[in-house]
Amino acid sequence: MELGKVNNGYEIEVELNLPVDSQESNYGTLQISQLKAQDESINGTHSRKKRKSKTQEPDSEETDEVNQSCSFIGNALEKFWAYLSDFLAERKTLVVGLVYVILALLYNAYFIASIYYSIHNNISMNWCNGVGLLIILTVITYVSLFYFQIVKRFWGKSIHQAVLKPIGAYYDRVWKYRLVRYGFYLVIVGALITFLVIDTAGERYRLVSFFGLLIFLLLGWIFSKHPSRVKWRHVTWGVGLQFVFGLIVLRWELGRQVIQCLGEKITIFLDYSNEGSGFVYGYLVTDKNMAGIALGSVFAFKILSVIFFFSFFVSILYYYGIMQWIVKKIGWLLQISMGTTAAESMNAAGNIFLGQTEAPLLIRPLLPKMTKSELHAVMTGGFATIAGGVLAAFISFGISASHLLSASVMSAPAALAYSKLFYPESEKSQTKADDVEIPKGTESNALDAAAQGAANAVFLVLNIIANLIAFLAFIAFLNGIISWFGGLLGAPYVTFEYIMGKIFIPVAWLMGVPADECDLVANLVALKTIVNEFAAYSKLSEYIAQGIISKRAETIATYALCGFSNPGSIGTQIAALSTMAPERQSDLAQVAFRAFVAGSAACFMTACIAGTLISSVSDTPASTTLAPSTFTFTPNMTALF
16 A cells, blocks of 8 residues: 555555455545545635735735834833843842832931921820821831841840850859749738738728739639649749739839820721721611611621721731741740740730630640640630730720730730649640741732731631520520529529629629629629620620729729630630640640639639729729720721821
8 A cells, every 4th residue: 555645735545556346446536536626625715815815915014014013012021121120139139228228218208307397386295196106106116127137136146145145044043042032032022012001002992802813823723733733933923924014004104105005096996997897788887877877786797897807917917927026025025934835935925916726826836745734824825815806806895905905915924824823734845945936927928918817807707606696595595494493483583694693703802893893793704704705795895885884893804804715715725726736635625624714713813913903093094995886986097196
């Protein structure tokens, strides 16, 4: 068999030198004829295209000229941008430095102009607003730049070797002597007693709160897992840090002003969420329908919407590593002062800003090899504090932002202290400070981080809504059952909440609540312990709006309720931590209830310290509160600064 070709390049098979009958010959002739016909058809098509192209030749030439011109310009642009990219990449340090210099010059020009304008127009100086706040922020920025870019970069190692390291070695050497330790503690206790005797003159009822603090510590020691193994350094330093911070924010004038200013700014900042939620939900957030009739806002749409905005912002800080830096520094302070392990301290610091399931992510690689006492400390920190997004929602309730901020910070050392009292270390820790490393965000850019933060908040909001619906319905069911039984004895007013409220009356009294208001605060504590803190703070906001609770009782309740210690959180923590360390699920389940009790006690301790230091209404920071049902604020940047 050989291959033949037709003029259009198609190949056909031709049988040569073989006998064929007429049928086969006709078939071969038919194939050749068909191929020739196809070839002629194709050639005809080609000729028609050629004739058509000749008729359109002028337009085609113009199009080609335009395409060539555009192609030339496009190539030139590509070469320009490629050259510029290579140029900037080769001189990145120089270009970035030049940009920083230009921005610094522009900012300094603006800074000087704003000061001149303020002086020229005789505008009074306010350190919490306007030029005063700008001056403070500028000083903080320049001092930070000087320290990190000059002092730490060029002299950091020298200062550490020549000053800090010898001081640390001397401290470790001296602290080994029992006489020194006991002497130090006696001096601290003596100074504390002297302060309380002088400070509570004329207001001895405040000592009830201090007495309550001692009772909670005593109960923690009596029911401790290993009473003989308690390291009192953990406890004394934890309570001491609580007390020092309480003095700063509650009694020191400058500290009160700073925390009050910070609370006001955070409140205004969070109010910007109303712009987004108001646009999406309309009158469900703005409190007014299309006819302008005032309506009450809906909790799920107004209060919980703040969580989306706050999570959005925190995710940006986390992406740039700012949040990690703050957490690491606070954790370092807790570690060197209280003597707790690096992992425990880091988790406690993270609980100030993050939730009970987010903070353990900072130490996730260490969870599998933690001791039971360390796991207990991790869980206690989650129960004793609240997440930043939830704090934002509580502020929207109308709760004092300054007190919520103080409670969030004070509860971190309290959680560590009570955890180490209630479940002391009986094993050797396997975690080291070098093992703790907080990674930066893995998102592609800040916008991606912000979007993921807002999306992740959906699960938190839905979890809050689901738990509130389920638990409040269950409590109502229990109230109905118990009220029915009580009604058969002529006491239909006896409900589940009524009984639990009576049980917590001694707790309210130990925290320093006035005797005639112990019932109110006890009901709040019971509601928080049985349902959750959202239900309790919602009820507290009603008490505040109705004016049926004193300022002292309100403040103590604010501190006592500031924690995730509720039954729903037990399941949440076990599930979350078991996911991070599946091999420790049994240990987590064993220490969960103890951690729940310790977390509640840590909140009560914080409330006791607040009750001890609050001398009168004038001594507490002005409440940065917003009535949740009448709030119609429209955010603006002038209010923020």
